[in-house]
Amino acid sequence: MKKIMFSTLIIMGSLLGLLMGARATVIHGDTLKKGTLTVGLEGTYAPFSYREKGKLTGYEVDVAKVVAKKIKMKPKFVQTKWDSLLTGLDSKRYDVILNNVGVTKERKKRYIFAEPYLYSKTVLIQKQNGKLRTLKDIKGKKLAQSTSSNFGQMAKKNGAKIVAVPGMVEAMNLIESGRADAELNDAGAFELWHHKNPDVKVKAVKMDKEIPSVPAAPMLNKNNPKLQKQINQAIKELAKDGTLSHLSQKYFKTDLTKK
Structure with missing residues (x-):
């Protein structure tokens, strides 16, 4: 009796496996079709x-x-x-x-x-009274950057002290509050952000001469x-x-x- 039950379970398990395999194939096919x-x-x-x-x-x-x-x-x-x-x-x-x-x-x-x-074209964002103009100027300065981004790697390569942030909004908050000196970022992204936040007293210095697009x-x-x-x-x-x-x-x- 036990042997019969065991054989039955094996057969049922095999059928279930076949059905699941067929279902998986259908799902995969639907994904490709979509x-x-x-x-x-x-x-x-x-x-x-x-x-x-x-x-x-x-x-x-x-x-x-x-x-x-x-x-x-x-x-x-x-x-x-x-x-x-x-x-x-x-x-x-x-x-x-x-x-x-x-x-x-x-x-x-x-x-x-x-x-x-x-x-992409790069700008160096800082307070309006900031005096940073070149990559040499950021050496030893606190730059708010995403650590693995192009800009973060560039800032680190040029001797900046990186203050890690998840994005531009957080970086701008740090600059505005004085907890960071500047940020390297995309010119287009800054222009849109500044358009939406015109009262924040920051500026962007173009880096075209040092950093090609x-x-x-x-x-x-x-x-x-x-x-x-x-x-x-x-x-x-x-x-x-x-x-x-x-x-x-x-x-x-x-x-x-x-x-």
């Missing part, structure tokens, strides 16, 4: 990606949408803090990062990039060259037909899609 492009971004870095009246918007949100449409996929956005973005890509929480990520030699060792969709591009895992190729083609087409320039004018009030 064609979802999962995009990692901060969602708190205006005008790149941010929430307005609860809705996710911004230049990179719109770029992701038009790229996804070009490659016949549906965009799905995953928000996370800057310092967690790379970890999320490594663990395949998303397919690609669109978050003003600069193309650097160090990152190219671990990841692959698609075509640039933006060229840095291309920002979609970043992917190295094992995803097929998707890279699709995104490359989409961005080239969107640049050619003027879509990227139009979106840049919409969010930055200037065209940052060219060097």
